[in-house]
Amino acid sequence: MNFKSNSEVNSIPILNSSNYGEWVARITILLRSKDLLDVCEKPIPSDRSTTATNKWSKSSFDEISIITCQVNNQVFIEVVKQFSTNVHLIWKKLKEQYASKKAVNRGRVWMQWIIFAYNGDLQSYIDNSRMLMMALETINITVPNEFHSFSLLGKLTGDPKMHSYVKVLALNEDLIKDPELIHAKLQEFHDNSSSQQKSSSTPASALISESAHPQKITYFCLNGKHNSMPPCRNNKRKNQASARLSAAQALITGKQDLIQPQELIIDCGATHHMFNSLRCFTSLSKTPDIRVSTGDSASTLLSTGIGTVVSLCGNQSLSLENSLFIPILNCNLVSLLALSQNNIVIHRENEHFSLKTNNFGIIKGKITNNVMRIEYSIPENHLTTTALNPWHER
Structure with missing residues (x-):
């Protein structure tokens, strides 16, 4: 053989x-x-x-x-x-x-875990931390799951790009109970970041000037027609979105919110619908970075794309246009005001509610911790991975 x-x-x-x-x-x-x-x-x-x-x-x-x-x-x-x-x-x-349980061997493996550090490569960090945790398990070093989770997150706090995301994960009690869920969320963050980097690495334009003081070239819309060459004045910059998320909305501390994508949160303060997965979008275009206010002046969320999400809520099909793509968002948010331009009627009965709009009819859901939630699913014919299309794609 x-x-x-x-x-x-x-x-x-x-x-x-x-x-x-x-x-x-x-x-x-x-x-x-x-x-x-x-x-x-x-x-x-x-x-x-x-x-x-x-x-x-x-x-x-x-x-x-x-x-x-x-x-x-x-x-x-x-x-x-x-x-x-x-x-x-x-x-x-x-x-x-x-793999023996001798003090010297156990000490050697434990010291490797203690000195293990984040070097800026998130994928390498995820892989190596899993390997070290496997080594600890092999020699029966028992560490509470919460300690493992906080240790994993603590090593990442020095990276400014990870700070706000780590803060959100650390405040979720159900997530902290299982280090593998922490690994899964870090892997999701890495994959979303990699997808954005690949989509933004387009060839350099021949219009770029190499002079010391390059002049900005502007193209105008004429004769009632839209000029797709950027930067067009009609679509020069998107307005910054606002999402005044309360503590109950911004930091939802439930395992279902974080690991099950079949739930939407109704947000009465958000100006846009917001989703955290590319799979939710049927169409998506890359935009200049849109900073989303959360009500906390020390931190903001960053949206890198805008598009349309089609979802099924019971018997209702919702086509949510102008939805923002925010990779590090904990849960998917639906803007109450963006659901309808006219009247919105909400009827509550104990822990259930029905929401009536002119655009989508009646939508039903549940209320937990004073947060309105509706179950949704992605239609099978839309269940594809959407890539970020360049802004003003030609």
Whole structure:
């Protein structure tokens, strides 16, 4: 059996002093799939026949070949070299070296977690923190989930780009209870940021002047026609949006708000509808950054796109135009005033309400903590990933 040419082997990371948890999990899956795990975990039985023993030895050498290729020089010298003909002893020694519960080993792993720091690369931070937490679990170091979560967020507070987002996550009690939910929200933030960077990396325009004092070139709309060349005076800059979010709206502390996208919050103070996922939009255009006021003078939200969201609320189909895309928003907000230009009638009965508008008819929902919530879903034919289109796309 030729493993060296197998891509499965190449997917196993090189074992070093800090990634044993991930390494052993991956290589165990591979060996089990090849029916070779017993060869590692058990010595050669003395009562086997010569044929069976030869087959066992052949499998043992195959595994030694795999392990040798997937460890660094230090591990090879300390462990593999002295047991180069017995895979069972190699496997046992690796476990003693990196997964034992001895004080020295536990201290080594714990110190790695303590000195672990954020270096500006969020994806690397997410991956490495997961690997270190796996190492802690491997040697049975028990740390309360809340401590893990606050530690993950605390290492990010020095980054100005992450500060406001970290603050929102840290105030959510249900989210803090599970470090994996923190990882999921950080991954979502990273993916949204990467998507925005890719969409904004367009080729430089030939109209850019290289002089010391370049002149701004302005194109006007003439003869009743709109000139799509930026910056057009008719669409020079969007008005800044205002969302006077109360504490109950800006910092919704419920697990459903953060990890289930099937809920909308009715906001009576917002000037625009606001959504935190590209998947919600049927069309979306990149805009100059729109700063959204939250009522807290120390922090603002940043919208990078505007478009249309189509959602189903019960039997009602809502087409929400001029919706803002705000990646770090905790929950999706629907502006009460933007739902209708005319009359709006709200009827409340205990913990339920119905909202009647001229544009969409009657919308029903629930009230919890004095916040109006409506359940929604994205129509199947609109369930696609929308890319940010450049502003004034030509």
